[in-house]
Each structure stands twice: as structure tokens, then as C-alpha cells.
Amino acid sequence: MAVGGRRWIGLALVLSCAAAQPAWADAAAAADPLPSWREGRSKAAILRFVEQAAGTATQPAAIPPAERIAVFDHDGTLWSEQPLYGPLLYCIDRLRRLAPQHPHWRQQEPYASALRGDRAALIRQGPAALKTLLLAASSGLSSEAYAADVQRWIATARHPLSGRLQRQMVFQPMLELLRHLRAHGFRTYVVTGGDGAFLRPWSEAVYGIPLEQVIGSRLALAYQDQGAGPQLQRLPQLEALVDGPGKPVAIEQIIGRRPVAAFGNSDGDRQMLDWTTTGPGLRFGLLVHHTDGRREWAYDRQAAIGRLDQALDQAQRQGWTVVDMARDWRVVHPADNSAQHP
């Protein structure tokens, strides 16, 4: 319909922007930006921090926009990590596809357990075995070919226990928290011990986090030019393990600013939360405590995957917010499929 006149262009733009999200989402967000969070101390602490950081009509912002950097762990903080980290579920799948070219894998650990899908045996073999799988499964191809392979996997892969799409194992309350922070001028980063190149191809679609704001463990890359144009080849060599003390180190090397808010769920996030919350001025630290054996998994001090022990004690001493998943979260995974989850 032609309406003519210049001022209609402006109106059309306003309407088309508003249409970018459904009207009910707008209304709900105005009423409660964190609808999947039950009222309580955790939700109140988050809302209070964001309000103080970004300011209100009557109160100036405590944190200037350029410094509103919030860092999130991935496995166990933004999506479920049981019975095994998502990036390793991808590696197992890829090793199975590569296995015909490597017949000796059937007799050699940790490949043999991976090919049998024996996750418990893999976990018993420890971090060195998991690293071997990562290097074998995700090197030997170009960065671009790897990203395309991950894209294909995440489009259809299902979680081994719940049967849901793997990308729907994300936590609905954390999606709302990410949005709420960004709506108040925060830049949200993922800082993960998993391979950053595994998360980047889908971080924007699932979390609204552009790939350049994903910091993860890194395989070394080689620049190669054999006549058909340059390639960046993924080498079977870990350049950086972004876990534990490696998290604040990677944040400083890559972002170059000390974050003001940090979100994690395990001892591997302890130093990231410590580095973030001991800086000057207003700060916020939060741990997701997996207490919900009915809708997700319940684990902490004794867990082989996602151990939360020292960090839980430190949270008490340093006043970090500890989310009790069973009590604080009205919904765990995105609503549509929540009922089907064991």
C-alpha cells in the first residue's frame, strides 16, 4: 500500500523495528524481564545489580557503558553439561564418522570407549583422555570446514539422555538474563573451557552472542598456502586451555578489560569470578548450583563433570549469588519441550 509522503517512511521504520519481536514479548519484558526466575534472593540480587550498574531515572549509572562487560562460562552455566560436555559429544560423533579411516581406534583408548559411546569409561580416564579425543576429532581440517561441520551437527544432534535437540538444552532463565544485561548496555561474552571454535558457529543464533564475543580454548592454527589460496589449518595441538586461572588470563589477553559481572557453575570458574568481583566499584558474581535432579541433574562437590566445591565455599566468603536451580528457576529448558524432559 502506497501511503506517500516522507514522514510515513519514519513511521514505517518505527513499526518495522517494533515488529522485530512479538508484542507479547515486549509486554512481558516490561512487566518482568526474568519471567523464568522465581521471586527470591537470586532474582532480586540480579535485578538490583543491573539497575545500579545502568542507573535509573533518579540514580546515575554506577558503571560506564564501555566497562559493562559480563562474562559467562558455557557448559553447565548456559546449557546442561551432563552426562558429558557438549563439545565432547560432538567429538565422539565426529570420531565415529572418521573411524573407518582409523581401524586401530577400535583397540586403542580413549578412542575405543568413545566409539562404543561409553561415557563413564571416558570420564574415568580423566582430562588427558578427553584432550586426546578433542585433538583427534577437531584437527586436520581448515577453520572454515570445521565451522561448517559444527553447523551441520548442531542443527540435528540430540542429547543422549533427554532426546531433545542438543541446542535446546540451554537454560531459559540464563537466556533471559543475557537479554536483560544487553538491554542495559552490557556486552555479554562467553568464556569457556570448551573449544571456542565449536561454539562460535551458533552462539549468535542461540544466545545472541556474536562469535567475536566467544572466548574459548584454542587449537593452534597454521597458515598454509599451497597455490589454491590461503587456508587456516587446525593443528592437533592445544594453544590455550581457557579453564581455571586460564579464564582471567584469556579475558585480559583478548578483551583487555576486567569484567564487572561473571557467571559460572564450577570450580573451573573460580578464578574468573574472583578476578571479576575483586575489582574496584560495583561488581557481581553468580554461580549456578545444579540442585534439580528432577528437571535437570543434581551435583556439586563430588561430581566428575562440573565439580563445584572450592568455588561454593568461596561464594559464601565473597558474597557471590548462588542460584538454587530447583528453587530459583520456574523453567529450566526452553518452555516448549520442558514437559518431555526426564
Add this chain to the structure above:
Amino acid sequence: MAVGGRRWIGLALVLSCAAAQPAWADAAAAADPLPSWREGRSKAAILRFVEQAAGTATQPAAIPPAERIAVFDHDGTLWSEQPLYGPLLYCIDRLRRLAPQHPHWRQQEPYASALRGDRAALIRQGPAALKTLLLAASSGLSSEAYAADVQRWIATARHPLSGRLQRQMVFQPMLELLRHLRAHGFRTYVVTGGDGAFLRPWSEAVYGIPLEQVIGSRLALAYQDQGAGPQLQRLPQLEALVDGPGKPVAIEQIIGRRPVAAFGNSDGDRQMLDWTTTGPGLRFGLLVHHTDGRREWAYDRQAAIGRLDQALDQAQRQGWTVVDMARDWRVVHPADNSAQHP
């Protein structure tokens, strides 16, 4: 002045935004976004690329906003690098301040030449000697203390030959180019062989490039907590050398997107330009050729600092724009002090 009525709020906002830069700058930019560039092939190629990339009223954008990544080398591309790279001038100054605690430096190379200010002797000793100076001068303190030290230095340090403030050795035409790209939705990054932590404290003030968009060579960091809160300590160990093939590698590891435009001036930028310009779709590569021995320095194939040899040949083959500094730039350094420069 109270004018009342809702529509005046909109008008006030428009006026206050416009006031963010002086009216003359607006008018000049509208007339010519690159006033320090003389008319000619280089300027025309830049303007044409930006117009095609971002689109016009009659032509759709060739490159979506998320992919408008432009990468710039630093030394020799954004500021003068003769007679020695700026980050090393800082190192020499700092070594002199540290020298009283290291009496043996007076008898030991490359420290002895550095303390005497014998730049020619340092250059003769080659890259390994320059690396030794970098590690000695810029390790052994925390990231935060280092940033503060660099800030103090850049505030007052003067170039050893021109006598200008070191931070005014930047190229006025390149400042205009950075602004022009950003005005068309590009994100501008620096990708430098120098220590990224040296540039970050002042990149925003001088180039309008926020510190998280500075990618440079990196010293290893150690996370330390000796009771007084965590610190990131700079170690005398090079974690990454972001030069030559290290440039595309660092771009992929840190940004995770293949740039669409790359700007350099030496053989160390060759792979970055190659990686950028051989991607699919619209691409742009540019080399600054230092041809102006009167206003700056004239050097290329034989230079010990900033050699431009293989890359110059490759520019011919691959259609990169080669800026002839003497002919293409009306002004080299920012206008105020231009006349004082030898």
C-alpha cells in the same frame, strides 16, 4: 529554555547528537570525507569500495554490517615507524629507568646499545635482540601497572628525530580513513606485531579504536593470588608473535571472522592482506608505500625496519591499492605541527 510538548524532545535529541562534533567537521565530511587525501587512484579506490560495501540510495550493500571488519597494521601504517618501532622506543625508555637495578646491563648486549640509545646497533643485532629488549622492559609487573606506565609515557614522550609528541606521529589521512569506514558500519581493528598491551591504553583516544579491538603480540600472563587479591603478572615470555602468518592466525583466533578490508605497509602484512582479499565477494587491500623522504621517510625493498618487497610485488599481481605517500597524501601528520616536521 522550556519549550514544552513531546515533539520537542525528539528535536532536542537530534540537536544534541549533532552537537557531538563541531559543525565545520560535519560540513567538511559531507563535502569530502578524506580531505587529507589528494584526488587520484588511491582515494577513488577507497571511496568506491566503501560505497559498494555499505550501499547507497540506489544500490544495495555488498557486505552485511556484521561482516564489515577492517584490519589495520599499526607501525608504519597508522603512525611513523622510523627510525625504530614506537613500542621499542618505549622499551628503551623503560630499560633506562630500570637500569640502576641492573648494573650489568651497561656491559651486556643488547642492553648496552639500548642504554646508549644506539638504535643502529640494535637494528644490526636483529629481531632476537629486539625481542630480548621487549621481554626485559615489559615483564615483571602486573597488566594494570604496565598499562599505567604506558599511559604516562605516551602522554609526554617525544619522537627522537622530529621532536614531536610521539602520539602525534600518527598519519592524518589514516585517521580520516578509519573514521570514514566506521561511519559506514565497519568495525576497525588494529592487528600489530608490536605488543598489543602497549597500544591498548591509548588506542581509543588516538584512533577511536576501543582496546578490545586491538590485537597484538602477547606476553604470557600468570594469574597470581598472594593474599592481596588476584593479579595478572606479565611474564618474560612471548605467547604469540602477531606478524606475517601470525596475523591471519590471530585474526581467526580472536575475531573469528575473515576481514573484508586490510591495510598494511610491509612484508609482515602480506599474509593478512592475502587472507583478507582472497575471500569471496567484495574485498579491499591497501599498502602504504613510504615514498616521502621530505615529510616522512622514503624506504621499501632494502629497509631494515618496515621492509616492503614481496608484498609490493604481490600488490601488483592481486590488485591491492598502493598508496604513494608523497603524491597521494596532502598532509602526513596532523596539521597543527606539520610545518615543524623535518
